[in-house]
Amino acid sequence: MANKHPVYLPFTSVGNSWQYTTIYDAKQDVVCRFDLEDWHVTEDNQGALEEDQAALVAFIVHAVNNHDALVKAMEKIAEGTEDEAPPFRSLPRGEMQRIARDALADLVGAAAGSGS
Numbered sequence: 001m002a003n004k005h006p007v008y009l010p011f012t013s014v015g016n017s018w019q020y021t022t023i024y025d026a027k028q029d030v031v032c033r034f035d036l037e038d039w040h041v042t043e044d045n046q047g048a049l050e051e052d053q054a055a056l057v058a059f060i061v062h063a064v065n066n067h068d069a070l071v072k073a074m075e076k077i078a079e080g081t082e083d084e085a086p087p088f089r090s091l092p093r094g095e096m097q098r099i100a101r102d103a104l105a106d107l108v109g110a111a112a113g114s115g116s
Contacts, residue, residue, distance in 0.1 A: 010065045013057045018050060021057045066106075073103035 008026040015021050016033075019041075023031040034057060039049050076099050 007064075009068075011061045013061050015054065018046070021053055023057060023061060069103055069106055073099055 008029070011023050011025055011031060013021055013023050019036045020033055022033045025031050034053050036046070036049055036053060039053070041049050
């Protein structure tokens with residue numbers, strides 16, 4: 001399914017109140033808003049649900065912001081194995097591992113410095 005609406009990265013999030021957390025695109029347009037009222041919040045579970053909502057929003061923002069890096073790493077690995085007939089061309093295992101490690105380091109580093 002083609003996306004007909006441009007996606008402006010990076011996404012960020014803001015905890016607007018105890019109830020709402022909003023994800024914004026790079027132009028500060030609202031992408032979506034999470035509402036704890038949709039999660040059957042009570043006085044007893046509010047604190048735990050706020051933490052769950054914050055973690056979910058952080059996960060979504062991180063995944064979206066790093067999607068292109070993951071695709072690029074996978075394409076690089078796939079380039080080495082695209083031939084369908086012998087002799088198969090493939091990246092050496094060490095090179096595939098290096099690409100995967102580099103992509104992972106970029107993602108983990110981005111998550112540590114993202115602050116949503």
